[in-house]
Amino acid sequence: MAARLSEPDNNWTVLALDRGSASALTPQYEVDGDLSGVYDPNYFSVPQNYLLGRLVRNPRYYGIGGTAMINGMTAVAPSRHLLDQLWPNGWKWDDLFPYMVKIQNHYCYYLPSSLTGISDADCRLWHGQDGPIDIAPPLFGNMSDLLIEMMNECEQDVGFMTDYDNPTKQYGCYFQQQFRKPLNKTDPNSSSIRASTWEAYLKGINRTNLQILDSATVLKLVFDDNEPTKCIGVVYEYKGQVYTATAKKEVILSAGVFDTPKLLQLSGVGPKLWLEPFGIKIIADNSEVGKNFMDQMAVYTAFETTEPVPPLPWGADTCGWLLNSRLKESYSNWTDIQIYCYSQFPGLTLDVPIVGYDPILAYSNPPISFMTFLVFNTLPDAHGTVKIQSLSPYDRPQIDHGWQNLSEYDQMNLQYGVNFVRNMTTSTRWGQKYVKQELFPGNRYGGSDDLHRRLNLCSAYHQVGTCGLGKCTDNQARVLGIKNVRICDVSLFPTQLNVNPTFTLYSMCEKVAHLVRDQHSHDPTNIASIYHCQKLKLFISIVFLSLFLNQ
Numbered sequence: 001m002a003a004r005l006s007e008p009d010n011n012w013t014v015l016a017l018d019r020g021s022a023s024a025l026t027p028q029y030e031v032d033g034d035l036s037g038v039y040d041p042n043y044f045s046v047p048q049n050y051l052l053g054r055l056v057r058n059p060r061y062y063g064i065g066g067t068a069m070i071n072g073m074t075a076v077a078p079s080r081h082l083l084d085q086l087w088p089n090g091w092k093w094d095d096l097f098p099y100m101v102k103i104q105n106h107y108c109y110y111l112p113s114s115l116t117g118i119s120d121a122d123c124r125l126w127h128g129q130d131g132p133i134d135i136a137p138p139l140f141g142n143m144s145d146l147l148i149e150m151m152n153e154c155e156q157d158v159g160f161m162t163d164y165d166n167p168t169k170q171y172g173c174y175f176q177q178q179f180r181k182p183l184n185k186t187d188p189n190s191s192s193i194r195a196s197t198w199e200a201y202l203k204g205i206n207r208t209n210l211q212i213l214d215s216a217t218v219l220k221l222v223f224d225d226n227e228p229t230k231c232i233g234v235v236y237e238y239k240g241q242v243y244t245a246t247a248k249k250e251v252i253l254s255a256g257v258f259d260t261p262k263l264l265q266l267s268g269v270g271p272k273l274w275l276e277p278f279g280i281k282i283i284a285d286n287s288e289v290g291k292n293f294m295d296q297m298a299v300y301t302a303f304e305t306t307e308p309v310p311p312l313p314w315g316a317d318t319c320g321w322l323l324n325s326r327l328k329e330s331y332s333n334w335t336d337i338q339i340y341c342y343s344q345f346p347g348l349t350l351d352v353p354i355v356g357y358d359p360i361l362a363y364s365n366p367p368i369s370f371m372t373f374l375v376f377n378t379l380p381d382a383h384g385t386v387k388i389q390s391l392s393p394y395d396r397p398q399i400d401h402g403w404q405n406l407s408e409y410d411q412m413n414l415q416y417g418v419n420f421v422r423n424m425t426t427s428t429r430w431g432q433k434y435v436k437q438e439l440f441p442g443n444r445y446g447g448s449d450d451l452h453r454r455l456n457l458c459s460a461y462h463q464v465g466t467c468g469l470g471k472c473t474d475n476q477a478r479v480l481g482i483k484n485v486r487i488c489d490v491s492l493f494p495t496q497l498n499v500n501p502t503f504t505l506y507s508m509c510e511k512v513a514h515l516v517r518d519q520h521s522h523d524p525t526n527i528a529s530i531y532h533c534q535k536l537k538l539f540i541s542i543v544f545l546s547l548f549l550n551q
């Protein structure tokens, strides 16, 4: 957002504020692993009844680039049908698709289709080449027999997708595509780094009209004394001092699914009933701020294999499925289950104490080959809330996933996924050749899949929805009830997706940048001015983007 809005032809100045430190920009975060761990800022939920009182761990990352600096880098387009049926006008597939193309620099343009699995025609139809974000496909030429045989098995069973971004065929099994930048585009053996938004949009940019300030924590929004619903900037803390950044045009909140609703609520924008007990002056009784919180849910299974399961070339996690549980008629046009298989447990040592993952497998470091299957219910019924629990901007909000009593659908969807994995590993030719036995849950819970779920269900880390389009905002992403504040992060999702969120998020943010540009390029008050706040000249932020005008 900051990069787009500070493009020279806009003639605007932008200030990007992020509470994280500059350590994000060290080479450690350019490596491709999923770095999420106990040292990240973990946002825990309140106890969840269905989990027998366990908390849900929600890792985040503070720093420029956000949580995508520690994520699994999976790049996947959403279902065309889901957007068309469930998303508001202006945000259907045809509206977002141009931006999906705009973000991409896809490797189907640089490598032969025998390696990428994507034909030249499909490459041109579904992928972009001029965008800032590198997307690396799996390299079919460099795969082990185990993976090729899995692909063949899938092809016969549920179908294999060589390109899951092709919306005419988004069902079945796949090898993962990633936000990944090989250092030499045309060399399939090149080493590669994480293609984060930092790397894609901001690294190396030197613009006098863009200031990026890390270690700057936004405390609240500032409103005009004479026009109480008009936002005119933000208050933030930087190196122990408090400053006010005045925004000539807009503030754009991108603090994520937990902190965006928290900041709105602390600023007096949210459900009156939630804010009044804290004595907060109500600026706008927007009853949707912090509601509609949705997280995909995940359970793990593990199987002993006859040989080690290699990662894909470029080190990507191995394979996955997009499936339909057929439990809901209204979801029949898109998938509602995603299954990942990993050559081992992702973050094995990290989630163990928290999600209750089988301690025997986790701590004994078994001298055996095994693979794990992670089953996601991508579109759960369960909805929760995110609300402030104190007046301190440094406190995390109270997070309730709404996993108190899971609906029949939510439980059966997960069961369908686990049954599918069991069938794949025991009844197919591939399973009989490569899989020895179920390690987890195995008979750990006396054969009870319900207990397995209750003791192991965890977040799939795809939390969305706490200031959704068309509910909490208008369909231009402007927060209802106040002026000059827009959202651009996963809180803006009006529904869950059938897949991982960031590919869609980046496309949405490109669209939001477009909307901002459209609105203000016709604004007759587009007059030059630069504001000084104590020691700083002010412009706009990514995390809290205050749009200004240039001189």
Ligand SMILES: Cc1cc2nc3c(=O)[nH]c(=O)nc-3n(C[C@H](O)[C@H](O)[C@H](O)COP(=O)(O)OP(=O)(O)OC[C@H]3O[C@@H](n4cnc5c(N)ncnc54)[C@H](O)[C@@H]3O)c2cc1C
Residues within 6 Å of the ligand: 017, 018, 019, 020, 034, 036, 058, 059, 060, 061, 062, 063, 064, 065, 066, 067, 068, 070, 071, 072, 073, 074, 075, 216, 217, 218, 219, 254, 255, 256, 257, 259, 263, 461, 462, 463, 488, 489, 490, 491, 500, 501, 502, 503, 505, 543
């Ligand atoms: C372990 C893990 C693996 C994942 N894997 C994938 C994957 O493979 N593919 C995928 O698509 N998605 C994945 N996700 C999900 C994805 O990473 C997130 O949905 C996405 O990064 C959220 O982006 P966001 O911009 O909404 O928020 P964030 O990325 O969380 O950004 C919020 C930013 O706001 C800043 N901030 C917060 N409060 C303040 C404040 N008061 N003042 C100033 N700054 C503030 C933070 O420092 C942060 O930089 C994964 C998530 C996790 C945790």
